[in-house]
Amino acid sequence: MTMYADIEAIERDGYAIVPHVLKPEAVQSVLDDLENVVAHEAVSQRAGKAFGIRNLLQVIPAAAALARSERLRSLVEPILGCKARIVRGVFFDKNLTANWKVAWHQDLTIAVGRQVETDGYVSWSTKAGITHVQPPVSVLEKMLALRVHLDDTAESNGALHVIPGSHKHGRLTAQDIQSWKEHHQIITCPVAKGGVMLMKPLLLHASSKASHPEHRRVLHFEYSSSDLPGELAWYDA
Numbered sequence: 001m002t003m004y005a006d007i008e009a010i011e012r013d014g015y016a017i018v019p020h021v022l023k024p025e026a027v028q029s030v031l032d033d034l035e036n037v038v039a040h041e042a043v044s045q046r047a048g049k050a051f052g053i054r055n056l057l058q059v060i061p062a063a064a065a066l067a068r069s070e071r072l073r074s075l076v077e078p079i080l081g082c083k084a085r086i087v088r089g090v091f092f093d094k095n096l097t098a099n100w101k102v103a104w105h106q107d108l109t110i111a112v113g114r115q116v117e118t119d120g121y122v123s124w125s126t127k128a129g130i131t132h133v134q135p136p137v138s139v140l141e142k143m144l145a146l147r148v149h150l151d152d153t154a155e156s157n158g159a160l161h162v163i164p165g166s167h168k169h170g171r172l173t174a175q176d177i178q179s180w181k182e183h184h185q186i187i188t189c190p191v192a193k194g195g196v197m198l199m200k201p202l203l204l205h206a207s208s209k210a211s212h213p214e215h216r217r218v219l220h221f222e223y224s225s226s227d228l229p230g231e232l233a234w235y236d237a
Contacts (some may be wrong), residue, residue, distance in 0.1 A: 018075060030219065031150055053090065055128065056089035062063060066219070088220075088236050093218075142201065152193045156194070159188055161207065162189060162199075
């Protein structure tokens with residue numbers, strides 16, 4: 001898939017899959033670093049195994065370096081421009097002891113440094129000590145997520161399902177989401193180890209429990225080309 005095709009797919013469908021972005025040794029290096037942070041307070045655990053890290057860029061420097069690397073930025077910049085920057089990093093590991101279902105939704109929140117009441121920014125919350133808020137749709141439209149897959153991912157171990165084109169319609173209500181599910185095509189997105197899925201935050205997506213719960217480890221990086229107003233600041237910028 002050429003970069004031109006990626007841009008076209010992102011604009012039309014809200015997502016694209018690029019295979020073979022990371023070499024096997026690069027994937028293994030990240031996995032080795034992940035094994036060393038299981039005891040960190042920012043890591044959610046089940047049966048002693050990490051399945052979620054919300055402040056990934058602080059906990060694992062190698063992940064931060066990867067997020068800012070020329071290899072990943074070469075996927076981001078054609079879509080968001082050269083001023084795009086990483087604003088959040090999260091790690092997920094769906095496995096035998098942490099096998100969850102995710103209902104249909106859009107990614108509507110961003111991570112910020114601290115709460116500053118600002119017009120258009122609503123639904124403040126704190127997750128793992130990090131402040132989150134729902135920004136205006138205009139902010140979300142200038143964001144892009146890169147999901148870096150550290151394992152082969154198929155429907156059997158929790159690949160994402162998406163509804164192409166749903167990202168073009170702003171923030172959707174529960175009724176809107178139900179209508180999209182009933183009247184539009186649902187696509188399953190398998191991604192091979194070392195591949196990257198590019199996704200707009202407003203794209204409707206979900207994932208099922210894994211029927212064969214092997215590891216489904218994903219580095220979820222979010223990039224933005226916009227500044228936040230006033231004293232608001234991105235958490236990871």
